[in-house]
Amino acid sequence: MDLFEFQTKEQFRQAGLVVPDGDVATTPEETAELAAEFGPEVAVKAQVLVGGRMKAGGIRIVSSPEEAGRAAQEILGMDIKGHRVRKVLVESASVIAQEIYLAAMVDRTAQRLMLMASAAGGIDIEEVAATSPENIRKAHLHPLLGFRPYQGLQLAKELGLPVTLWSGFAQVCQKLFEVLTHNDADLAEINPLILNSQGEFIALDGKMSIDDNALPRQSRLFSLENEEEGNDLERKAKAVGLNFIHLGGNVACMGNGAGLAMATMDAIKYFGGNPANFLDIGGGATIKQVTQALEIMTGDPTVRSLLVNVSGGITRCDDVATGIAAALQQDHIEVPFVIRLVGTNEEEAREILAPYNVTFVRTFTEAAQSAVKLARGNA
Amino acid sequence: MGILIDRGTRILVQGLTGRQGNFQAERMQAYGAKIVAGVTPGKGGTQSLGVDVFDSVAEAVATEEVDATIIFVPAPFAADAMLEAASAKVPLIVCITEHVPVHDMIRVREYVKMQGCRLLGPNCPGLITPGESKIGIMPNHVFQPGGTGIVSRSGTLTYEVAFALTNSGIGQSTVVGIGGDPIKGLDFVDILELFNSDPETKNIVMIGEIGGTDEQRAAEYAREHVKKPLFGLVAGVTAPPGRRMGHAGAIVSGGAATSAAAKIDVLKECGFLVAVHPEQIAELLTA
Numbered sequence: 001m002d003l004f005e006f007q008t009k010e011q012f013r014q015a016g017l018v019v020p021d022g023d024v025a026t027t028p029e030e031t032a033e034l035a036a037e038f039g040p041e042v043a044v045k046a047q048v049l050v051g052g053r054m055k056a057g058g059i060r061i062v063s064s065p066e067e068a069g070r071a072a073q074e075i076l077g078m079d080i081k082g083h084r085v086r087k088v089l090v091e092s093a094s095v096i097a098q099e100i101y102l103a104a105m106v107d108r109t110a111q112r113l114m115l116m117a118s119a120a121g122g123i124d125i126e127e128v129a130a131t132s133p134e135n136i137r138k139a140h141l142h143p144l145l146g147f148r149p150y151q152g153l154q155l156a157k158e159l160g161l162p163v164t165l166w167s168g169f170a171q172v173c174q175k176l177f178e179v180l181t182h183n184d185a186d187l188a189e190i191n192p193l194i195l196n197s198q199g200e201f202i203a204l205d206g207k208m209s210i211d212d213n214a215l216p217r218q219s220r221l222f223s224l225e226n227e228e229e230g231n232d233l234e235r236k237a238k239a240v241g242l243n244f245i246h247l248g249g250n251v252a253c254m255g256n257g258a259g260l261a262m263a264t265m266d267a268i269k270y271f272g273g274n275p276a277n278f279l280d281i282g283g284g285a286t287i288k289q290v291t292q293a294l295e296i297m298t299g300d301p302t303v304r305s306l307l308v309n310v311s312g313g314i315t316r317c318d319d320v321a322t323g324i325a326a327a328l329q330q331d332h333i334e335v336p337f338v339i340r341l342v343g344t345n346e347e348e349a350r351e352i353l354a355p356y357n358v359t360f361v362r363t364f365t366e367a368a369q370s371a372v373k374l375a376r377g378n379a
Numbered sequence: 380m381g382i383l384i385d386r387g388t389r390i391l392v393q394g395l396t397g398r399q400g401n402f403q404a405e406r407m408q409a410y411g412a413k414i415v416a417g418v419t420p421g422k423g424g425t426q427s428l429g430v431d432v433f434d435s436v437a438e439a440v441a442t443e444e445v446d447a448t449i450i451f452v453p454a455p456f457a458a459d460a461m462l463e464a465a466s467a468k469v470p471l472i473v474c475i476t477e478h479v480p481v482h483d484m485i486r487v488r489e490y491v492k493m494q495g496c497r498l499l500g501p502n503c504p505g506l507i508t509p510g511e512s513k514i515g516i517m518p519n520h521v522f523q524p525g526g527t528g529i530v531s532r533s534g535t536l537t538y539e540v541a542f543a544l545t546n547s548g549i550g551q552s553t554v555v556g557i558g559g560d561p562i563k564g565l566d567f568v569d570i571l572e573l574f575n576s577d578p579e580t581k582n583i584v585m586i587g588e589i590g591g592t593d594e595q596r597a598a599e600y601a602r603e604h605v606k607k608p609l610f611g612l613v614a615g616v617t618a619p620p621g622r623r624m625g626h627a628g629a630i631v632s633g634g635a636a637t638s639a640a641a642k643i644d645v646l647k648e649c650g651f652l653v654a655v656h657p658e659q660i661a662e663l664l665t666a
Contacts, residue, residue, distance in 0.1 A: 259533020
């Protein structure tokens with residue numbers, strides 16, 4: 001789960017990192033009040049879980065409460081890459097002497113935690129990584145020792161910071177590492193980390209992503225329920241506990257297991273169709289979930305055929321078939337179905353679905369080919 | 380024979396008396412796996428599936444010789460179960476449990492290495508040497524003994540590939556599911572190394588997916604060191620960037636290198652024959 005900037009800064013503040021004074025507002029009036037409190041010069045920043053706010057006009061620096069209110073009027077409700085702005089962060093504007101990039105994260109390649117820093121802060125770090133990787137410095141942390149101050153001092157030196165700032169920078173690293181581990185985050189990023197004219201480090205912007213597997217022990221964070229912006233179909237699926245991603249093609253598909261679900265999508269594409277979605281019903285899908293999944297998939301107006309591809313193991317084919325039958329009993333479903341149910345209780349599944357007009361196939365290839373063909377015939 | 384396990388492997392089951400653990404352990408026994416003991420704290424002194432249950436791994440290994448353990452305990456206790464097994468120096472630890480927090484896994488992985496043990500998983504289907512033994516949850520009927528080694532990040536996709544091979548008369552030496560998590564024990568490179576030195580494995584199938592760059596590292600390793608025919612499949616060619624596709628590790632992010640297309644290119648460069656769907660692997664192998 002990703003955190004909004006204002007939530008990230010709250011975690012930063014709790015760990016002792018310095019962030020600009022500020023608060024969130026949901027209306028222009030609130031924004032103006034906050035601007036009066038934290039001004040005269042304030043930044044009004046759209047709170048969305050996506051990058052590129054500056055380019056989209058979602059961040060404004062203003063110098064009076066009236067201007068702040070007008071800025072909020074424009075920013076609230078704005079659509080930034082499909083994400084609607086519902087809140088703005090209003091905070092004291094800072095004088096910037098230098099911008100640095102600093103992140104603590106899980107590094108899959110090294111299978112360790114890592115600190116990553118660059119003197120080229122404030123801009124897209126992926127771009128720096130692609131164009132001038134030598135400007136990115138990394139320090140891996142020993143799993144049992146964690147962050148050690150010498151690593152922060154060394155990073156400070158590599159970034160070219162003056163000696164007087166080394167120890168302060170190492171402390172920022174230490175605190176950011178604490179933010180990462182304390183919150184079970186995959187990523188805790190400060191971009192930019194600025195030096196103000198007094199030589200203080202301030203986290204001007206921040207981003208955090210929390211490991212979903214840590215939900216039970218991070219209930220404090222997960223109770224924030226940051227709703228991922230998705231379309232209606234995705235929200236409906238999420239509400240019933242389904243792992244569904246809308247893609248917009250003509251062949252809807254369902255598999256058990258993420259790998260199989262993706263391989264099914266790929267095969268649809270390979271045989272000339274376009275997958276309408278990703279849907280993994282997992283190992284423990286209930287009959288009801290299968291029915292709900294089919295309702296969601298057939299509710300997508302671009303869908304012309306539907307493919308169920310289940311490799312029965314823990315998942316029982318007869319359970320899936322019962323779920324399909326329940327969906328088919330509702331007369332508004334008009335999309336042709338292709339069904340591949342192999343493995344545990346396959347014969348029972350066929351019997352359950354015998355009364356319905358569905359195409360049964362045996363192989364993966366046949367499954368994808370028939371679904372694509374039916375979609376074309378139904379265009 | 381195959382790699383990592385054979386009919387003689389003596390297996391401990393952590394979580395033997397739980398619902399999932401008991402159900403799966405029974406199916407393992409039905410396949411011929413030699414389960415020698417179980418562990419459930421508080422149930423020491425009882426019996427289940429014809430073997431003794433102990434309160435701890437240490438007590439189990441003090442009484443029974445153990446070559447491998449399989450972990451079925453719920454996610455909040457799984458990291459601890461792996462550490463317990465490693466502290467008792469069980470040579471092979473297989474963790475089926477999913478949703479283990481990533482920060483825990485970083486420490487577990489390190490400790491397992493320090494103890495000189497091997498870890499498979501977490502969030503994996505386990506492994507099977509067809510006709511000999513199974514430490515995992517895969518359906519028994521899709522496998523048959525033979526000379527193809529399979530290593531995979533995905534569960535059901537592995538069964539599909541194995542089933543397609545079996546249906547074409549191609550058996551498997553050992554099938555290993557390394558799991559879909561970003562931080563894990565044995566990886567593609569470790570398994571390729573084992574398959575390469577296993578005389579019964581004549582060719583190797585590697586099944587990858589979007590996310591991370593493990594497939595590339597494995598492909599480059601294979602180009603340097605593996606002298607057997609290599610086959611590949613990478614799921615997620617149609618996956619959109621920035622969206623997590625089920626597995627915690629399956630996401631196209633941090634650059635194009637983590638996409639399926641990029642992985643397929645590197646696999647091909649490194650000498651793999653790459654299939655576009657599971658059944659095509661069988662066609663490539665019989666061609």
